Amino acid sequence: MAAFDGKGAIDFDNIPVAALNVDVRNRLGLYLNPRNVVAADWTALAEETDLSYLEIRNYEKYENPTRKILDDWPSRCSDATVGRLLNILAKIERQDIVEDLRPSIEKDCMKYLTRRPPSEKPVQVYEVDSCFPRTPENNGITILDDPLGNIPETFDAFICYCQNDIEFVHEMIRQLEQTQYKLKLCVFDRDVLPGTCVWTISSELIENRCKRMVVVISDDYLESEECDFQTKFALSLSPGARSKRLIPVKYKTMKKKFPNILRFLTLCDYTNPCTKSWFWSRLAKALSLP
Template sequence: MACAESKVDLETVPLTALNVTVRKKLGLYLNPRNAVAADWMAVAEAMDFSYLEIRNYEVAQNPTTRILDEWQARSTDTTVGKLLSILMKVERSDIIEDLRSLIDEDVRRYCENLKKRGSDPPLQVPEVDSCVPRTPERNGITLEDDPEGSPELFDAFICYCQSDFDFVHEMIRELEQTEYRLKLCVFDRDVLPGSCVWTITSELIEKRCKRMVVVISDEYLDSDACDFQTKFALSLCPGAQKKRLIPVVYKPMTKQFPSILRFLTVCDYTRPCTQAWFWVRLAKALSLP
């Protein structure tokens, strides 16, 4: 892509050209809920985000930045020009007028850097990218892996903290050792020691497991590992389009249920009247294509 000094076609300039300052200022205009002017929700709708996705982004500290990042990740042709067109469509030309000088400066710097590199800009990745294993670290990471052959695959990754391990054992008995014959990925049982936890976890969640069961408890809310796993899985499937995450509550909680999962249907083991259906419902959800 060539950027002429005199005139730049913003439809050819990728959204990555916009730096942090512009993105933050966009948030200052769009984040506040506004009964008169269009806010970030109207912009997200114009970007073709679904109703459930938009409701999910409400919990974000800066929803404008979140939708820009998600929009940019979804397609290789999100451009500065398309963003300005959307702002015009939702009748926020005031934002364009106020930020145009900053946007033009970001585009100018982007074009200058592009000329210095003497090459086309890198392609934008259309999804959260842990991709096919690229390093030996991602080969042979589970007990049944064949480093020279196909990786071991699972029906579900189990996200849990150590204090909930007794319930995980019960889950193994009910889902793996019965007629359901599901294959669960339990980190302490299935993953070989010695590699980076975060790299292996992202590989398993994205590439090896069809779904993720999140065991919710008070202790879960304090676990950095569980927080990372949950947010990573949510980023792979905004709006729960593929029923990728299944929250499970197996004991009463004293703390508030995590807000990032509040829009998902919960499998609740704490209600005696529905316990008889608990494992059937969970097994059915994990067995879906």
């Protein structure tokens, strides 16, 4: 691996991004972390390093998403080099960052080349360096999945709920799974294996494993970021509710305003005493549709 190009300059394409020290990574964060409507921010960097929309959403929880992306990049892709980073910054039109940090970047690269003997070959493990998934993470995600991942388990409905509404979810299980309806519900706390990424697994279940999604509406639901994400993701899969994919359920009176994003959908209202007697049969019929 050449350390310098033919003109004696540093060959950044052959220097891993791991050569950049903490100071440079933090300074990159100062430029890119603030969400910016004028200049490209960290989300543009994330897209250029081949992160998906859902993975980018997951990085929002970090105080310094730019540094976290740079830390994780080498384990996902084989082209995580300083040269690739500089090309990305130029592509997203953040040449201001390149000009400001270039002396520090060159200094770190020279330190890396000094520490590392020129003849040393980098350790290359395909499963680690490849941009492809290292494990079939979307295969074994529920307790009912085949351990070998050959036959992914499917469900009639994904139940979107917050923890404070879990008692009603138990009632839903009794009424829809343990009666003549024999429906199969996907209840995250019961069916999803621990240790998985909430955002990625939720989207996989909603899009590919479940025919419908039931949204349990309550005041607590309105405060849940996870429920908000699941609802918006399901709506994006069925614009205008053409496939009747999302079914809102209101099971108790609310102090807060019903979410506007769901107002155009037909509601199953458990709080109405006049319609409560046929609530479960109506919901079961909706979930049984092909």
